[in-house]
Amino acid sequence: MLHLRVISPPEQTEALLAVLAADPGVTHVTLARGMAVEPAGDLVQADLAREAANTVLADIKALGLVHTGGITLGPVATVLSDAAEAAERAAPGDPDDAVVWEQLQAETHEESSLSATFLAFLTIACLLSSIGVATNSAVTIVGAMVVGPEFGPLAALSVALVRRRWRLARRSMIALVVAFPFAMAVTAVATLLWERLGWITTEGVLDAHNVDFIYQVGPFSLVVALLAGAAGMLSLVSAKSAALVGVFISVTTVPAAGYAVVAATLGEWHRALLSAGQIAVNLVGIVVAGVLVLWLRPRTASLPESVERRRRALGEQRAPGR
Structure with a gap:
């Protein structure tokens, strides 16, 4: 799996969390509000299956966090978690076949x-x-x-x-x-x-x-x-x-x-x-x-599919009662 670390301005954090929640290949999501100093903002971390990395990163980049915050991605040596295993099973394809382009x-x-x-x-x-x-x-x-x-x-x-x-x-x-x-x-x-x-x-x-x-x-x-x-x-x-x-x-x-x-x-x-x-x-x-x-190499979800999924997630996040 891969570990994702994102610094997000407070006004964009909910949208970021919605994007992460929309992908079944993402798990172990944590939020530390106001923890980031430079750039200032919230610290959001998560683990994700390699197969899900391209679409998740495309979603996050579409939020503009490359310019307003920061994105860090790195490998995870060992993960002992049923949630992580479920995320890898839910992500399409095989981890060894996934090309994480970024x-x-x-x-x-x-x-x-x-x-x-x-x-x-x-x-x-x-x-x-x-x-x-x-x-x-x-x-x-x-x-x-x-x-x-x-x-x-x-x-x-x-x-x-x-x-x-x-x-x-x-x-x-x-x-x-x-x-x-x-x-x-x-x-x-x-x-x-x-x-x-x-x-x-x-x-x-x-x-x-x-x-x-x-x-x-x-x-x-x-x-x-x-x-x-x-x-x-x-x-x-x-x-x-x-x-x-x-x-x-x-x-x-x-x-x-x-x-x-x-x-x-x-x-x-x-x-x-x-x-x-x-x-x-x-x-x-x-x-x-x-x-x-x-x-x-086998292809994962395309960019248009990823953007559409993000829009649905954001729409649900902004709907009344959420």
Whole structure:
């Protein structure tokens, strides 16, 4: 389940309570009048089934509380309550199939930011992958896959395309377009230094057959990218974050970037170009799979149905004798 926390101006609290009461997927509703300080108002809290979250949030946003108060939504680790079980049974669909759009957009928005931390992680991942190529170490390549943060912007781009949030799409594209060249440039400088020191040689890279899979583009490159993208998006929308580790290990986006740099500095342009192709295949495949997963997810009640239900609830709340 999810926990909802709303700060509401006193004059809008009754309408908010009516909206919550109108949805059978909402329970554990509490009210603390005058408890909120900034912004000032009443504090209303409730637990709701994931399947009910989209319509409930649409109802609350329609009241204008995003501007006059505040809305917070987060997961609940453990709930022991017959009322909660009844709310989950009453909500249509299955909790694991429900996409909470506001929550998903907030998570991917944060992960798609071009920040110093994002640049640092991607640069470290590229450096690790170049070392893995130089030392013929598949274990180091796997480490680079896990460290790479590129799935965040790719997932955000998928969400942006489905929801038509072009600002989020632009933010994600900027993160990818800026971060990858930066990380590869730093890796190139480091690789040139290691080559001068004799740590990396052309013969060593050409004989590194344990990591040939990085630049060898084939039909399974796209298949793996599609499967990894689908698994990653499913893990995000179902709040099963443990599956993301498997996704990171499956795709060779960052290792391909590291391999391309090492191959280019050694003059192996054919392998460098193949590695660049591997990067493109993985990026496109992950985004396409993410979009397909979001499109194919079971839909909950539509926005018009939600607004109509809210109007009925408000009408009952304002009727004489209530």
